[in-house]
Amino acid sequence: MSNTAYGRASMAYRASGLLIHEPASVALALHQKLYAAVTSASLAEEQNRLDEMTTHVQTATSLLTAMRMHMNFELAGADGRRLAEFYRRLQRQIVAAGMLREGSPEWSNITAQIRNVMLGLSKATSRQH
Numbered sequence: 001m002s003n004t005a006y007g008r009a010s011m012a013y014r015a016s017g018l019l020i021h022e023p024a025s026v027a028l029a030l031h032q033k034l035y036a037a038v039t040s041a042s043l044a045e046e047q048n049r050l051d052e053m054t055t056h057v058q059t060a061t062s063l064l065t066a067m068r069m070h071m072n073f074e075l076a077g078a079d080g081r082r083l084a085e086f087y088r089r090l091q092r093q094i095v096a097a098g099m100l101r102e103g104s105p106e107w108s109n110i111t112a113q114i115r116n117v118m119l120g121l122s123k124a125t126s127r128q129h
Contacts, residue, residue, distance in 0.1 A: 028121040034063045035114045038094060042107035045098075057098035064091045090114070 041056035068087050073080035090113060097106040 022125065024121050024124040028118060028125055030063060030067060031114055031118045031121060034060055035111060035118060037063065038107065038110050038114060041094075041098060042111070045107070053098060057094055060094050061091055064094070086113075086117075 037056045037060035041053045041060065044050070044053035044056060064087050068084065068091075071080075071083075073084040076083065090110065093106065093110050097110060100106060
């Protein structure tokens, strides 16, 4: 019985290893969620569904807050400081766009910035595999 339990635990551990992503893959997934939240906020604003827009803005800012809190930017030196500043600026832009009436041009600027990061992360993940 213990061999069976051990075998199942061992198989589960090996399977969980398949679920663990490289850091760039995790970052790409987070940025994809961020992009989806911002584009959804923009669309909701265009359709004058302001409560829904606010929910998407909150999702986007929560994602950015989590990334800012859990990444060790200092470890990456100057590049890390630039990334931390990028996230800080992006968060301010998202909140500001959510407060503007007809902030569509601002939304497209924000989504373009996130798209550029996603493109870089996508290239990084394809090099890892």
